[in-house]
Amino acid sequence: MGHDTPRIHHVGHIVEDMAQAISLYERLGFAVPPPSCPAMSRREGAAPEAFGAANTHADFPSSFLELVTRVKEGDVTGLPADTHLVPLEAPAEVLSLLVERIGETSANLSACLDRFQGMHILMFSSPAIDAAAERLTAAGVRHGGVNTVRRAAPEGADSVETVRYLEIDGEGPDARPGTVAEGRVGFVADLDPDVQGARRLNHPNGAVGLVEATLCAADADLAAVRQRYETYLGRPARQEGPAHVFDLDGAALRLVTFSGLATALPGERPPALPAFVACTVAVQDLALASDLLRRNGLPVHETPSGDMFVPAEAALGTAVVFRTAP
Template identity: 45%
Template sequence: MSIEINKIHHVGHVVYEMETALELYRKLGFVCQPPAYPMMAGQEGETPKPFGAANAHIAFVDNFIEIVTVVREGGRIPDDAHFVSLSAPPTALSRIIASINRTVVTISRCLARFEGMHILVFSSSDAVSSAARLDQEGVGHGGVLTVQRPVETSSGTQLVPVRLLEIDDEHVIEGRLAFAENPPLDALQTQIKTDHPNGATELVEAILCTGDGEFDPCVARYRLYLGVEARTEGEARVFDLGGGRITIIPDSRLTDLLPGEALPSLPGFAGYTVKVRDLHATRRHLEAHGFPMIETARGDVVVPGASLLGTAIIFRQD
């Protein structure tokens, strides 16, 4: 049994327009950090310009929601965007640019399928141990890399190095899967504690829908990725990860879990769940801002994907 995977690190909502997505999430009652746009000059002496992939975070204490888009020539950039200039020795810079270009290819491929959630990253206490376990199971990966994660503190944005491990498996059609370590405890302790107006406190679940004929193979490969056994919950299979869970459900039963939902391409992530302090207060906020809502059999409140750029969000009482 895996002991290094403890929860969901973050999910990624891939969108066509960053500004549209930020407006929508802020209306939902989430505090969104300013989006980050990488900047680089095409040639020496030229003015740096945005390129690659831009992202924005919705932060909780130790996980987050990421909004991701591809930077397009002439595309609209939000007024509060934070521009990150890339500067490094030529050999290092070439590797950074190659990595960004691979990310752009992945995001573009996701958008070609549908706008919605396409990124799921698991929180690992030790990325090296996760890599060794994947090696043992014969699961391909890109090796452990160190990346910079922005952390909002009272003194401004700090870039904190964290270790990341990408799964490289031909069977992963649903998007991007990875493992990441959280920043050191001292960095998290200085992070600004975000008080979301909708009362959201934590990201706790990702929901994957697959074709009926691919359901069992999909559950089997996630068992390899996570190193834990799934339990049965109705027609779904659930992988418990301490502070979170991954739910996999066949397409024919998706509406049992999320009434009215349908995905244009399978397999795909149908949505994610956040816990809230007071579900009644959350409902009032959503009603006041005109969002349609559905109540599930277990009492959760769902805003349908059709109203949220292809991804359903489930609000659950903490």
């Protein structure tokens, strides 16, 4: 029987300034389209204004890297001029609920940014998300149930894309709905290959997929964090040197301690714990990708395993790792 969480769906890099983040990711060699942001009129007859949160993706065939930012009311200085505004149009009772949910998302983004700018989102892909929800409930994991949203699909695909997702809730009286200590973690129904294939998938750095996320925990908390993810994913981790690795289909979640991070990613120091500290993409030619990064003025470091990475201090708070595609 197959797992109900076989792959990484996407990771999310939460940033203060979307224009700055897109410029960075283009220097990293990713093709990034203009961001989208919900919009609504603040008063009758006025033009719609951006609010809540804006995001964009660097897409791969079955996964993506997300860039996301909060949008403060009346302040769009961090959004590029070509941001695509999506007016909210719905019956009054639905619209009020939608605005409330967008407000909650913006509040969660703000809470993440209060910790640090960087990677705060890890979502796993599920071919059986309802079964995954039932398994989590049976294991005592709190979550908000399976939600369904619809959004505009890219040009060349069906006009509407349906997204079904589940967010895990943290424990404790101060936990915010839809977030755990390290950020937003959950499951999303598998991407529609026809819709995903219509997106921009050709990257100058030769990236072809998202293959790893790295989570760093305090040494004393390692056992508890490992147990949490064994429950979330329904599978054990294996030990690989100082790391504990959850093997997925063509990808992995790597759990390291603070003391072990210096070995995995030399020079990296997370500003808070637990924290997602890096994401890894597979590229067709590591030497060519490395050369592109250096030509674009980015520092490039090497891991003990031979991967290349741009450190967090040069990449808005999260290390971006490049690995030769299998």
